[in-house]
Amino acid sequence: MVAHPTDAPALEIRPYRESDEADVVGVWERAGLVSSADDHAGDIREKLTVQRELFLVGIAQGRVVGTVMAGFDGHRGWIHRLAVEPDLQSGGLGRQLLDAAESGLRALGCSKVNLQVRAGNERVVGFYEKLGYVVEDRVSMGKRFA
């Protein structure tokens, strides 16, 4: 059943702890953000070396139900891995997690935040637009160092 804002559980948002790993990966997988072939442990380990306080989890009814990773590079802020447990989506939890990540970025002096939506996941664009994001005229490029 899809949750509605009025029956959404209360959400506690706090920084990630090492003991959250399995729960966080579970949310990512069930929300369709990652595949089992990805190096989740490596991704998490790397994030914990830089602004680990901006790796947030949402806790409701004693379990991890959402995540967001943010970071400020001195010029732009970035949002990654925003995910809400599928049975709790559309209940306002994604907004709360994104708000918390944005607050953390602003506190570091960040004046603009960027994010990328994977091709095939365009259905989430409406969510971000609702929260003030606009689709920008850019070509996204990347290069792996390892």
Ligand SMILES: CC(C)(COP(=O)(O)OP(=O)(O)OC[C@H]1O[C@@H](n2cnc3c(N)ncnc32)[C@H](O)[C@@H]1OP(=O)(O)O)[C@@H](O)C(=O)NCCC(=O)NCCS
């Ligand atoms: C994207 C995601 C995090 C949004 O979280 P959520 O808890 O479902 O969203 P919320 O309930 O907080 O939505 C906030 C507002 O956006 C609206 N909204 C949500 N999804 C929307 C969509 N696809 N299109 C338009 N509006 C949308 C909601 O109706 C709500 O508006 P309201 O406050 O006026 O009622 C969640 O759907 C998710 O985990 N998706 C799978 C993982 C994913 O794709 N993450 C993004 C990677 S870029």
